[in-house]
Amino acid sequence: MLQILGAAHGAGRLDPDEIDERQNAVLRAKFVDELPEQIDDLPEGAALAAELSRQAAAASGTGTGGTARSGPAPAGRDLAPAWKGPGGEILPAHQGTGPERTRVDIMSGSEVHVEPGTPRVLSYALMGGSEIYLGDVLAPGVQVVVETYAMWAGNEIYVPPGVKIVDETINIMAGNEIGRHARGDGSNGVLVLRGFSLMAGNEVKLDPDWRPGPAQLGR
Incomplete structure (x- = not known):
């Protein structure tokens, strides 16, 4: 949807x-x-x-012409992911224990899908940048760090809904652009931006093609 x-x-x-x-x-x-x-x-x-x-x-049980309210979606057909804890609380976020990802983009870039368990993505960009998709790694209770060092360029970072974004970067004559629709409450994880930009910056956007996976649906 x-x-x-x-x-x-x-x-x-x-x-x-x-x-x-x-x-x-x-x-x-x-x-x-x-x-x-x-x-x-x-x-x-x-x-x-x-x-x-x-x-x-x-x-x-009303048929196509009925008006009675239906119950919750049957198991296995949930349409609204259960991102929060059993009491409705936002789960504390921790980094994964898998290998880190490193990207070097010089006057170029590529499409990068970050794997589940990745704790940090390290990016070096000179007059270039990648499209970084975090939909597979971010989930309730997960924190991912994207650390970038960019000059005259930057990455496009795509996140799923519900992700809290913490910007800890240092920028000179530049800065990160975080889309309003990409700003979540942390119920689907936390993205921490770190690094340094000179006349550059990253764009964080809501991923329009993202679909909830097992981590978001609790299965």
């Missing part, structure tokens, strides 16, 4: 406030029948909205 909303936003059908409101509604949803209204007026979401309505009607 987040991909559908992202596509509609990219096509100009949703302004920043509308997509923010709808994404938050999707993430807060506890029942299947809360979801269709977020996408049923969008061409990109018409088919999925119809299917969700059918599932809600089947779960409530």
